[in-house]
Amino acid sequence: MPENPSSHIARETWERVAEGDETAFALLFQTLVPQLQAALGKWLPSSEGVKEVIQETFIRVWLNRDQLPGLEKPVNWIFRVASNESFTWLKKQTARDRHYRQLAEQQSAYALHPEQDLGLQETAQLVRKALAQLPTQKRLIYELSREQGLKTAEIAEKLGLSHSHVRNALSSSLKFIREYLVAAGKVMALMAVFLRT
Amino acid sequence: MENQRILDLVQQYLSGGLDAGDKESLFAWLRAEENRETFVETLYPLLMASLASQEPQAYQHEEWDEVLHQVLRSDRAAPVIPLRRRRWQWVAAAAVLLAGAVCWKLFYPTKPAAPVITQAHAIIPGGKRAVLTLSDGRRVTLDSASNGLVAQQGDAKVVKVDSGALAYTAAAKPGEAMYNTLATPKGGEYHLTLPDGSQVWLNAASSITYPTAFTGNDRTVTMTGEAYFQVAADAAKPFRVRVEGRQEVDVLGTQFDIKSYEDEPVLKTTLLQGSVDVLAGRQKTHPLAGQQTVLQTDGRLRLVTEPDLESAVAWKSGLFVFKNEDIPSIMRQISRWYDITVHIEGAAGDKTYTGQMPRSAPITDVLAWMEASGIHFRIKGNDITVQP
Numbered sequence: 001m002p003e004n005p006s007s008h009i010a011r012e013t014w015e016r017v018a019e020g021d022e023t024a025f026a027l028l029f030q031t032l033v034p035q036l037q038a039a040l041g042k043w044l045p046s047s048e049g050v051k052e053v054i055q056e057t058f059i060r061v062w063l064n065r066d067q068l069p070g071l072e073k074p075v076n077w078i079f080r081v082a083s084n085e086s087f088t089w090l091k092k093q094t095a096r097d098r099h100y101r102q103l104a105e106q107q108s109a110y111a112l113h114p115e116q117d118l119g120l121q122e123t124a125q126l127v128r129k130a131l132a133q134l135p136t137q138k139r140l141i142y143e144l145s146r147e148q149g150l151k152t153a154e155i156a157e158k159l160g161l162s163h164s165h166v167r168n169a170l171s172s173s174l175k176f177i178r179e180y181l182v183a184a185g186k187v188m189a190l191m192a193v194f195l196r197t
Numbered sequence: 198m199e200n201q202r203i204l205d206l207v208q209q210y211l212s213g214g215l216d217a218g219d220k221e222s223l224f225a226w227l228r229a230e231e232n233r234e235t236f237v238e239t240l241y242p243l244l245m246a247s248l249a250s251q252e253p254q255a256y257q258h259e260e261w262d263e264v265l266h267q268v269l270r271s272d273r274a275a276p277v278i279p280l281r282r283r284r285w286q287w288v289a290a291a292a293v294l295l296a297g298a299v300c301w302k303l304f305y306p307t308k309p310a311a312p313v314i315t316q317a318h319a320i321i322p323g324g325k326r327a328v329l330t331l332s333d334g335r336r337v338t339l340d341s342a343s344n345g346l347v348a349q350q351g352d353a354k355v356v357k358v359d360s361g362a363l364a365y366t367a368a369a370k371p372g373e374a375m376y377n378t379l380a381t382p383k384g385g386e387y388h389l390t391l392p393d394g395s396q397v398w399l400n401a402a403s404s405i406t407y408p409t410a411f412t413g414n415d416r417t418v419t420m421t422g423e424a425y426f427q428v429a430a431d432a433a434k435p436f437r438v439r440v441e442g443r444q445e446v447d448v449l450g451t452q453f454d455i456k457s458y459e460d461e462p463v464l465k466t467t468l469l470q471g472s473v474d475v476l477a478g479r480q481k482t483h484p485l486a487g488q489q490t491v492l493q494t495d496g497r498l499r500l501v502t503e504p505d506l507e508s509a510v511a512w513k514s515g516l517f518v519f520k521n522e523d524i525p526s527i528m529r530q531i532s533r534w535y536d537i538t539v540h541i542e543g544a545a546g547d548k549t550y551t552g553q554m555p556r557s558a559p560i561t562d563v564l565a566w567m568e569a570s571g572i573h574f575r576i577k578g579n580d581i582t583v584q585p
Binding site: 022025026029030031033034035036037038039040042043044045046049051054055058059062063075076079080082083084086087090091093094097123124127128131132133134135136138142146147172176177179180182183 | 207228264
């Protein structure tokens with residue numbers, strides 16, 4: 001598959017994202033969102049739909065961040081995730097559609113209330129539940145990375161652990177979160193997708 | 198449905214121009230999870246084509262910054278903050294973080310004491326491990342054997358297909374049948390394709406003995422532990438699974454799971470598809486698809502018409518699924534997969550637990566989950582003692 005030169009993202013950016021660097025992730029996000037928006041908008045003529053698909057896609061990207069530098073074509077992989085999330089979103093629409101029709105039949109005053117986006121809240125809640133189940137040390141390492149924005153080397157120094165131990169702990173925590181989401185039926189196992197980029 | 202047609206219907210639906218009939222068929226298609234792959238394979242190349250051809254627009258901060266913010270908050274402890282009030286909250290959040298960092302320095306020792314759970318780091322989850330015993334008694338350890346031809350048994354070839362699967366090729370002219378045994382240790386699982394094409398998934402601490410060619414009037418195999426069977430149809434040669442001295446299952450072509458561990462109180466046969474006859478002593482039951490038979494300790498064979506199918510075969514999909522199970526039952530499953538010895542101190546109680554987790558999870562995660570559920574334990578080497 002060809003890659004648009006404007007979607008090119010430096011190797012170093014992927015590596016910083018893998019480290020949990022929010023600025024690098026914002027750069028990635030800002031580069032790819034316009035591309036995804038244009039591409040998805042063509043096939044899913046619903047701005048709400050495009051927004052939700054992009055949202056869910058980037059949650060997957062973020063929760064797979066440690067894997068990104070290892071991918072041959074990470075941008076292609078992200079587009080594949082977006083295709084997958086499009087299906088999930090459409091599937092959800094079928095349920096919402098039925099729900100709306102029932103409400104309309106009941107002539108309920110609430111029928112026209114916009115439905116809140118529960119998808120993201122749900123995912124975030126599940127992620128937090130998964131985090132709560134991490135063993136103490138792993139949770140501590142994860143929190144130092146996320147809540148205090150420390151780099152892996154800084155966490156290692158702070159806790160008197162080796163750099164690789166911290167990296168592995170973060171990686172295995174991310175893996176646990178992903179598996180937790182899969183087990184909760186929230187997402188498809190995306191590792192299979194990795195192999196086919 | 199044709200691939201392009203799906204996208205046409207999706208576009209019409211989203212622009213509000215789809216009639217009720219087409220909408221129903223589109224919805225039915227979307228609800229079927231097995232269509233996901235087709236959909237992805239259709240949409241993905243189109244998205245990539247757009248990526249290559251389109252001039253990118255500018256990134257819209259007003260529209261997307263909130264999404265970015267929420268994504269980055271998805272794995273942080275605090276709940277998602279609505280973004281409308283974001284600006285001053287950034288300041289507040291920074292203040293909280295600063296205060297937190299100060300407290301951290303003051304109260305947190307530089308080297309935290311290792312929590313008890315991390316002592317279990319040496320225990321690893323199970324994997325693709327098995328030992329094959331050939332007809333002459335030779336034993337082949339399959340986890341270390343490379344892929345390819347493992348052995349020649351008469352006219353049949355035994356091939357290791359990939360890291361966790363073994364297959365027999367049918368002999369051209371069936372000669373004398375030889376018997377092989379495939380056995381998994383605790384913490385092992387393996388997939389086997391028999392010479393007739395029937396497939397067997399072997400759970401941990403289990404074994405199956407079978408002829409290298411099905412030359413007789415039936416196809417009889419003997420098993421211990423737990424196995425899931427997907428039997429190739431052959432009306433002329435019934436397939437028979439024997440759990441020595443306890444039970445026999447006669448089948449034609451079907452899918453079912455037999456859980457016959459000696460340390461489990463009952464022997465369960467769960468039928469997913471097709472039909473089988475379950476024979477125990479002089480009793481015979483004919484469960485239908487979706488039903489289960491339970492051979493009790495008193496020797497009675499009982500039919501369960503609405504068993505929990507999900508938890509019965511979750512292991513095959515790489516999951517532990519516990520539904521209202523007591524500690525001994527949960528710990529038996531964990532001990533088989535993580536190859537640990539479990540002791541239960543005091544009365545186990547009649548408290549039951551419900552939950553699920555991937556079998557690939559490190560044991561530390563399993564134990565953290567238990568600890569969070571109020572189950573306490575001690576670890577020493579590969580021994581885990583559950584405390585009252």
